[in-house]
Amino acid sequence: MTEHDENSAGWRSPKRVVGTPSPAESRYTLGQAEPPSPKTPVIEGVEPRDEGKGAERVVALCFLITFLAGIAFIVFYVMFQVGTIEKAQISNLALGGTLALALLALATGVTVWVRAIMPKYHLVQERHPLVSDEATRDEVGSTFLQGAAESGIPKRRLLRRTLLLAVAPLGLLPLVLLKDLGPLPGTVLRHTVWGKKTKEGKERRLIIEGTGNPIRAANFNSPGGILSVVPEGYEHDLNELAKSTLILIKFRPEELKAGTNKNWTVDGIVAYSKICTHVGCPTALYEQTTHHILCPCHQSTFDATDGARVIFGPAARPLPQLPLGLDAEGYLVAKGDFPVPPGPSFWERGDAEAEVRAKGGHA
């Protein structure tokens, strides 16, 4: 890469006749001739600005503001403590405001300096073809071949092949090493804790999310109401919540259609998985009048009266229904696991719904 510095030669030796218009005068106003410049440029492409004290004062003022804002930042850092929302916000305003002011004033100062004090430039520099010349290419080529021949690589087949053989497994090592990042999926994606009895061997109760209370069917009596429900004993287990959380809705019996398994309801109370079958957001919205369950992520819409089948949106499968029952004390419990894996689809899932139906079940 060679570069000439014609420009810096030109920078010292004036070539243009003093008084001719400078090529630097180029403001694009269509069709208007410009008045000849009153300035007398000395160096081609470098046109000094009018020496004015005004610009320098503006720049100096900007720099002073930056100085003061910088000092203020330090003072405010000490002055404004944090520890509550209000204090944090005041400190944020004070520190951020002074920092922004300091930076912007400095930026403005430097810009005015460049635009009003430094010369206006219209320098020309030659480009040179990037490609190297033929001779150089040839020389590099022959050097390469010579070196290769000296190393013996082209001739010695055994050496070449064993080298390739040697590095192949090395390339695989990082991949192998990554295996312990996590366990294999096995079948855990197909089951939830709803299918397991509690430690005491009882059926698992439904717990209202956030309160920790079990649900007495008789007390959940407002039709149209919706509850977010988690499994007893797993109220704070995020892994379990990510696939076992339910929504509980109460209907009048005549509202329920064929898609919902009525044997799995208690007094018109139905439980569906809350985890969207699209990519797993909680389907947290419910429209009482239409009985639509809506996922806020990509607006998949499910009909709660009809087995939560999909009415609209990208979700391809209904929200699985959980078999409900009552325990001896009248609390809602799970009678078993979801008939199909809840949540987003995955490769090994297969058409679990069809399998259940083939066995005479409901899904």
Add this chain to the structure above:
Amino acid sequence: MSEPKQTVPKPIAGVSGYIDDRIGAGNFLKRNLRKIFPDHWSFLLGEIALYSFIVILLSGTFLTFFFKPSMAHTVYEGSYAPLRGIGMSEAYKSTLEISFDVRGGLLMRQIHHWAALLFVAGMMVHMLRVFFTGAFRKPREINWIIGVLLLTLALAAGLTGYSLPDDLLSGAGLRITEGVLISLPLVGSYATFLLFGGEYPGFDVIPRFYTLHVLLIPGIILALITAHMILMWVQKHTQMPGKGRTEKNVVGAPFYPAFMAKAGAYFLFTFGVLAGLGTFAQINPVWLFGPYNPADISAGSQPDFYMGFLEGSLRLMPAWEINIGSYTLPLSVIIPALVPMGIIMTGLALWPFLEQWVTGDKREHHVCDRPRNAPVRTSVGFAGITFYGVLWLLGSNDELSVAFDVSLFATTWFGRIAVIVGPIIAFLISYRICIGLQRKDADVLGHGVESGVIKRLPHGEFVEIHVPAREDVAAHLRGKKEIPSLEAPVDERGIPAPGVRGLIGKVRLTLNRAFRADDIPLEEGHGHEEEHKAIGAGSGHKADH
């Protein structure tokens, strides 16, 4: 190094002499101190991205001093009263502490987040500039590819960063990431279990994302940016067409002192604006969302803008899912997650090579095209922007449906149609506009511009006097280069040139013709003082006469 009587001040001469003795820096400086940088507002877009990245590094490093990348369970007892006594992860707790208990912590968090947005936005607009001006052409294809990689990495950096605070909003993003990953055929569930260390969400993903976010991804970005800068330096900047500017020169201001000072000022402006945003424009107030819990979601949650197009494509997709034997292919996840991004990123990466193949143009290009002079390229660009834009808009169709009071389903259907029809319309419209602008240029060169002077001819007619365009304007217009043709070489026996033989050759020739169709030639010198009818002056002239 300077004129005889002037000498460099001692301290500077001392240090530079010391360095020059040891590494010979003088030769480099001699060539480069006065390196010329052309000026155009659109050349600053890339700088915005660069300076945002520097701000990201500074603010991010500050955050690492206080952030705890751990999903271990803890109970909050800190200074934000509404969340006291609530169980959460260490990551979320430390984010709250950064916000409320570290002086300048909230500021740095907000600056970091704003800088991330500006970084991506700056890169996107910079990329559009390079695309529309054809600055990706030989010899700059490598830098273009580096740019595409940088954009992809920036998305990855944003995704991993957004997940770190472990609040309810970031969790929603993480869940969607998991849902997409697990939907991949064959490897999906394995990949998910490896990433999350088991079932979602597990306890590993935040520390792992942290390593990716603060070490691996920024490391690669930094390396690529360095390469990007070195190549730009070696190949020199492109310049807009204009007076005195040719393929063989660069016209502008020298690196030292003007460009250096300007660049410094732009960095300070960028930093200053980001500091202002971090101060006055709240962003990601994680304390309002509460800790992540996979059972909950806050309605109306929106991802950062650069993820919006993925969100939109997920929303648009009809519910397709197919089962092959005992395996499932969730097309309604795979297609929207991979196809639009694939089209955009692969399209970007391949475009320079595609265009070169179609035009057969192997010349070096250092003078930018004006977008109108490459109508097909420009129109493809606008089609791409429309495609992206529709997906992006649909990423907030719930807000749109509220704002315009239309049903959600209507917005989705609108999007499904617009994502296909929109780009076609955009292509046709921008094509017409480009041709129109070319005509106008040809007209200005051919007939000059209206002078505003009205003259009365002897027989009473009024005409407006046209004068030639000013020299620099004309030079700007004359920068137009003809798009090369693959047509010519048919030898005497009627056999076409090797490049356009066979089926692929025919396709190539057809594309080449399409690329050149409607190329309006510039014709000059229809008298330097032409007179035009004052009524409807200039409009009666076709540019192609």
